Amino acid sequence: MGEYSDSLLMAVIAGVALYLGYRGFRSWVRKPFTLRSGIGFEMNEEILEHPAVDLLEAAGYEVVSDKLKVPLAFKVDHQILHSRLFIDYIAVKAGEFYLVRTARERLPIEWTGSGLRKDLLPYLLLYPECAGLLYLDIEQGTLKEIALTTDEDEDESAREGTWRTL
Structure with missing residues (x-):
């Protein structure tokens, strides 16, 4: 019975891993496209009264x-x-x-x-x-x-x- 239960446990783990991988891939594909700017802030720390x-x-x-x-x-x-x-x-x-x-x-x-x-x-x-x-x-x-x-x-x-x- 130990050999059968090990095989069943491995099949369940593989099934869960495949399911989680599928869900992760699907959410990655549906993730909205975002822009990343390479232009950073160069702060101008001299703030004039206004x-x-x-x-x-x-x-x-x-x-x-x-x-x-x-x-x-x-x-x-x-x-x-x-x-x-x-x-x-x-x-x-x-x-x-x-x-x-x-x-x-x-x-x-x-x-x-x-x-x-x-x-x-x-x-x-x-x-x-x-x-x-x-x-x-x-x-x-x-x-x-x-x-x-x-x-x-x-x-x-x-x-x-x-x-x-x-």
Whole structure:
């Protein structure tokens, strides 16, 4: 009986290992694709007095870096094209980093999905390790926290009866 039970035990262990391997592979395949940025922060620790800094601190954020210029280079065919993105501040709250953009009168944000995609998505994709982006309107004294999310984060009951087109 000992030889039979050893064979049965080995078959059960092999079956469990195959099942766990299948589940692990399936979850790995279904895992969403994430971008990893090779562009790190070069903190500008000289923080100048500004109403934006006061607004962030009043909201519970700690400003850890002043204005940053992020150089970008694009290779098109065999030509290098240069550009840059500007980050107004980097703030921390509860151990999470946030990029900060301030409102500009000559560059208003369109508060629609496509408007946010056009104006703010590059920042969120460039630094996916950040918790989000803070948008400050100093004149109105408002602060909006923007994070990239999916529809799966919504409550299932809120989506009942809605139609989706692809």
